[in-house]
Amino acid sequence: MTGLTDLGIAAIRDGVADGSVSAREVAEAYIAAVEAGRPLNAFTVETPEHALAAADTADAARASGELKPLSGVPLGIKDLFATEGVDTTAGSRILSGFKPRYESTVSGKLFAAGAGMLGKLNMDEFAMGSSNETSAWGPVLSPWRRKDGGNAALTPGGSSGGSASAVSARLAPGVTGTDTGGSIRQPAAFTGISGIKPTYGRCSRWGIVAFASSLDQAGPMARDVRDCAILLEAMAGFDPKDSTSLDLPVPNWEAALSSDLRGKKVGIPREYRIDGVPEEIGRVWDHGIALLKDAGAEIVEVSLPHTKYALPTYYIIAPAEASSNLARYDGVRYGRRVQPEQGGLTEMYEATRAEGFGAEVKRRIMIGTYVLSAGFYDAYFNQAQKVRALIARDFDQAWASCDLLLTPTAPSAAFGLGEKMADPIAMYLNDVFAVPASLAGLPAMSVPGGVDGQGLPLGLQIIGRPLDEQSVLDAGLAIEERSGFTARAERWW
Amino acid sequence: MTDSTYRIHGATGEWEVVIGLEVHAQISTRAKLFSGASTEFGAEPNSQVSLVDAAMPGMLPVPNRECIRQAVRTGMALEARINPWSRFDRKNYFYADLPQGYQISQLYHPIVGEGEIEILLDDKDEGSAKTVGIERIHIEQDAGKLMHDQHPSFSYVDLNRSGVALMEIVSKPDMRSPEEAGAYVRKLRSILRYVGSCDGNMEQGSMRADVNVSVRKPGGELGTRTETKNVNSVRFIMAAIEYEANRQVDVLEGGGKIVQETRLFDPDKIETRSLRSKEEAHDYRYFPDPDLLPVELSDDFLIECRSSLPELPDAKRRRYENSLGLSPYNATVLTAEVETARWFEALLAGLGVTSAPAEPGAGAWTPASAEDQDKAKRAANWLLSDLFGALNRLGRSIEDSPVSPAQAAELLGLVADGTLSGTLGKQVFEIMLETGGDPAKIVEERGLKQTSDTGAIEKVIAEVLAANPDKVAEYRSGKDKLFGFFVGQTMRAMAGKGNPQVINDLLKKALA
Amino acid sequence: MSVDAATVRHIARLARIAVSDAEVEALAPELSNILGWVEQLAEVDVSGVEPMTAVIPNILRLRDDVVTDGGIREDVLANAPVAEHGFFAVPKVIE
Numbered sequence A: 001m002t003g004l005t006d007l008g009i010a011a012i013r014d015g016v017a018d019g020s021v022s023a024r025e026v027a028e029a030y031i032a033a034v035e036a037g038r039p040l041n042a043f044t045v046e047t048p049e050h051a052l053a054a055a056d057t058a059d060a061a062r063a064s065g066e067l068k069p070l071s072g073v074p075l076g077i078k079d080l081f082a083t084e085g086v087d088t089t090a091g092s093r094i095l096s097g098f099k100p101r102y103e104s105t106v107s108g109k110l111f112a113a114g115a116g117m118l119g120k121l122n123m124d125e126f127a128m129g130s131s132n133e134t135s136a137w138g139p140v141l142s143p144w145r146r147k148d149g150g151n152a153a154l155t156p157g158g159s160s161g162g163s164a165s166a167v168s169a170r171l172a173p174g175v176t177g178t179d180t181g182g183s184i185r186q187p188a189a190f191t192g193i194s195g196i197k198p199t200y201g202r203c204s205r206w207g208i209v210a211f212a213s214s215l216d217q218a219g220p221m222a223r224d225v226r227d228c229a230i231l232l233e234a235m236a237g238f239d240p241k242d243s244t245s246l247d248l249p250v251p252n253w254e255a256a257l258s259s260d261l262r263g264k265k266v267g268i269p270r271e272y273r274i275d276g277v278p279e280e281i282g283r284v285w286d287h288g289i290a291l292l293k294d295a296g297a298e299i300v301e302v303s304l305p306h307t308k309y310a311l312p313t314y315y316i317i318a319p320a321e322a323s324s325n326l327a328r329y330d331g332v333r334y335g336r337r338v339q340p341e342q343g344g345l346t347e348m349y350e351a352t353r354a355e356g357f358g359a360e361v362k363r364r365i366m367i368g369t370y371v372l373s374a375g376f377y378d379a380y381f382n383q384a385q386k387v388r389a390l391i392a393r394d395f396d397q398a399w400a401s402c403d404l405l406l407t408p409t410a411p412s413a414a415f416g417l418g419e420k421m422a423d424p425i426a427m428y429l430n431d432v433f434a435v436p437a438s439l440a441g442l443p444a445m446s447v448p449g450g451v452d453g454q455g456l457p458l459g460l461q462i463i464g465r466p467l468d469e470q471s472v473l474d475a476g477l478a479i480e481e482r483s484g485f486t487a488r489a490e491r492w493w
Numbered sequence B: 001m002t003d004s005t006y007r008i009h010g011a012t013g014e015w016e017v018v019i020g021l022e023v024h025a026q027i028s029t030r031a032k033l034f035s036g037a038s039t040e041f042g043a044e045p046n047s048q049v050s051l052v053d054a055a056m057p058g059m060l061p062v063p064n065r066e067c068i069r070q071a072v073r074t075g076m077a078l079e080a081r082i083n084p085w086s087r088f089d090r091k092n093y094f095y096a097d098l099p100q101g102y103q104i105s106q107l108y109h110p111i112v113g114e115g116e117i118e119i120l121l122d123d124k125d126e127g128s129a130k131t132v133g134i135e136r137i138h139i140e141q142d143a144g145k146l147m148h149d150q151h152p153s154f155s156y157v158d159l160n161r162s163g164v165a166l167m168e169i170v171s172k173p174d175m176r177s178p179e180e181a182g183a184y185v186r187k188l189r190s191i192l193r194y195v196g197s198c199d200g201n202m203e204q205g206s207m208r209a210d211v212n213v214s215v216r217k218p219g220g221e222l223g224t225r226t227e228t229k230n231v232n233s234v235r236f237i238m239a240a241i242e243y244e245a246n247r248q249v250d251v252l253e254g255g256g257k258i259v260q261e262t263r264l265f266d267p268d269k270i271e272t273r274s275l276r277s278k279e280e281a282h283d284y285r286y287f288p289d290p291d292l293l294p295v296e297l298s299d300d301f302l303i304e305c306r307s308s309l310p311e312l313p314d315a316k317r318r319r320y321e322n323s324l325g326l327s328p329y330n331a332t333v334l335t336a337e338v339e340t341a342r343w344f345e346a347l348l349a350g351l352g353v354t355s356a357p358a359e360p361g362a363g364a365w366t367p368a369s370a371e372d373q374d375k376a377k378r379a380a381n382w383l384l385s386d387l388f389g390a391l392n393r394l395g396r397s398i399e400d401s402p403v404s405p406a407q408a409a410e411l412l413g414l415v416a417d418g419t420l421s422g423t424l425g426k427q428v429f430e431i432m433l434e435t436g437g438d439p440a441k442i443v444e445e446r447g448l449k450q451t452s453d454t455g456a457i458e459k460v461i462a463e464v465l466a467a468n469p470d471k472v473a474e475y476r477s478g479k480d481k482l483f484g485f486f487v488g489q490t491m492r493a494m495a496g497k498g499n500p501q502v503i504n505d506l507l508k509k510a511l512a
Numbered sequence C: 001m002s003v004d005a006a007t008v009r010h011i012a013r014l015a016r017i018a019v020s021d022a023e024v025e026a027l028a029p030e031l032s033n034i035l036g037w038v039e040q041l042a043e044v045d046v047s048g049v050e051p052m053t054a055v056i057p058n059i060l061r062l063r064d065d066v067v068t069d070g071g072i073r074e075d076v077l078a079n080a081p082v083a084e085h086g087f088f089a090v091p092k093v094i095e
Ligand SMILES: [Mg+2]
Pocket: B022, B210
């Protein structure tokens, strides 16, 4: 059993294709791992029958020679993706019991490519959070522990915390995540796995519960760069049902993978060296620079002068969009309704939303409502959209002197549950390195770069030009091949 | 251009009324603005609702090209500035008929900017023309429908209308009387129906107006206005203005102040009421819809929009006057409704009348030939009196007239060439209305042909004179009035088929 | 920007979220802090900068005017807390 859950996506695909493993056995092994992994609280719903059905289809397809790109690969699906007939809650009480009659484009594409679903993955409520502690279904635990001998429960990061924990703990070979301001990259960094947020518009947003429409992007999380490339190929692609979807062919990223970076210039943005960040973060960053140099890349220093404004810009735009996107949760057409004995429609709205939303979601809705309200639109929202244009321009100018950027993914290693919940801004700072690329819609990836003094993983972020996922993946592969990162969470659950 | 003399006579003197209208017109399309669900009227509740219209989690809007195209064509028909770059914004508020919790609309960058409409206050008088400015046209979604009388403790929600495309056509505050507002709405409706961008069906809610009214001393500073929402007929719009203007004058003369507020029109009591229940400060928190990119109109798109515009009512009316020589009144009535104009032109085509629209920008018409002008005038008179009279009687609209334009052309031809007298023409028309038959065939079958055979007529006249020797003597001794008697007797003896002109001529000779 | 209790209540009302007195107490300083922090954007010189309208250069695609959807009332109502006679039902609204 242990052996089978050591198989990643490429290994399962190839093994099923050459008959060295059966898809059924792989699915059963992962289903058992999901059950055994319940103490991590990574899954909100388990769907073993879905995974087994896909596995049986895969085994039959091998027999008839009709294998698809992901035949026999069982996946976890973040609970933000609508899955037909399967509870979809976005980590929120307000959607408890909601069973969509439709399948999100991305999960539908994965299933059409032969993948099965092990279950739905826990997450921060409506993807708002960086520690998975805002989920209505309880926090997700990271499989990682500090090596100080204490048993402090650590966060896997967020909002794709269930996704990260499941991959890291070998409960799934790969998963979907979504990234609005770092929600794929930061949890990947915290749990020692890889994850890529593609260019905005690569993956359809249709059927993904919206948080902030101009920032939300789906992407894969997996154990290595190749597996990310394989999954991304299946997830991406034009969707006429999403007006912001890019009408472009999906490249063969996996086939083109190359860790030879000769001829590539990698920019090191000066402004990402910020005060108060642990010295270990800088050390791993320097290590990453050395690895890319070793792979043939030329290293140049670049400037992204508006970097320090990215986070406050994000915390105006994302809550503003969210305050509007979440208005549909009103207890009328689906989800929870709370009807006070006294009172009519307005009281029903107010009670439903007061009880249905958690504290962080309410806080962001309130901030978003405030910055859009009469008299404040120009000072907050419009100003933020202008600064956002400047942040995007910074990147454009950087591309004049480099092809890629290398930065740390997060300003710290995973922290303990409860450590940052009292201070929203301290929590928001987790995404200080991730948010600029989100604002500019750029492809960005986190790969493991090393461990800190406590043995916890630290991530490196690679940011690319619009649509240049290939170079991002290539640089990720170059780091992966050279870093010798082999650390794994010891199983305690 | 005339200045309105409409005034409210208050205790402190005369008051002028200032009116602006926001007309919501449903864009004629098969599918909704942002989803593929049907817009058909009158379907089972919630049967024309997509997951997008119900605002299911993760659903996204994709705009319908035809909605954009019709809004642009409408803007062009109103001589308005078309904005090649526009954008959709969200208007945020909570209500049970609004599934998304926001309406997708256009606040900051509407698709159409300033334009104008010419209205005629008197159909017979070009001098009564007045121009009303258009402020803007934007595209937005309609809301669903609430039903309050189906259940003791619930309101029911039907989302069939949710997401249907509307154009909001905002006028400048250029109107000064209920009549001007009525003429404006009728003219706007006419143009929209010519363009084909809205069916103008006010009973089904395809057109409704928010009525902005304020009063002031003539020529003085603008007063505070109120907005009366969703008034759905021309009559009610005029009534709402009249009521609201008088109410405001009463308030002001009583020492009170007008509150800028939203009001409701009660069609039973013919009054407006404050919507106090919703009066809590509205703050719509408009911002650009992040699910949609800006709307950018290509040159090709704009060219197609313009070249597909039909001849519009004003141009048509001027052509009828200047090229066909119709009276201003006839030209106005024939062009007011697109169906009438279409029918009339089919009739002209049947009569072989040619009259080309003026070249764009040329502003001049080549007069049709005298013969064609004559035919056109006869056709216009016949349509406006005979056909309209019959349709009125039958309670039918011109679209389902029992007589087709081709049949009518044939009938008018038979009268013009003397086959039928005017009286016989009317008889044949009645038979056509009843049977739907072709006139020539009716004439043939029923032997209704007029006779101009002088020999035959002379023979009948001789018989009539012989039978009435005393009347002949009276006539010859100077009682001229008896001439009509002889005509009537002759016509009756010929069963109405004698050519009246010939009968006249021959009688005069015989009685001389 | 210091957000007072009245403002919190007003915003909560706009957002249709019921808030208790205790929540108002707690939210006022929290929102003040966050707004105070984002207000650093005011120092950025944005003269001549257009607000971002599209994250990645892309053109708005338009649909053809064809009926492709609807007729799925059962799916539309399937998750409704209260649905009767083909309608969604909400507490009676007095207009
Ligand atoms: Mg209005």
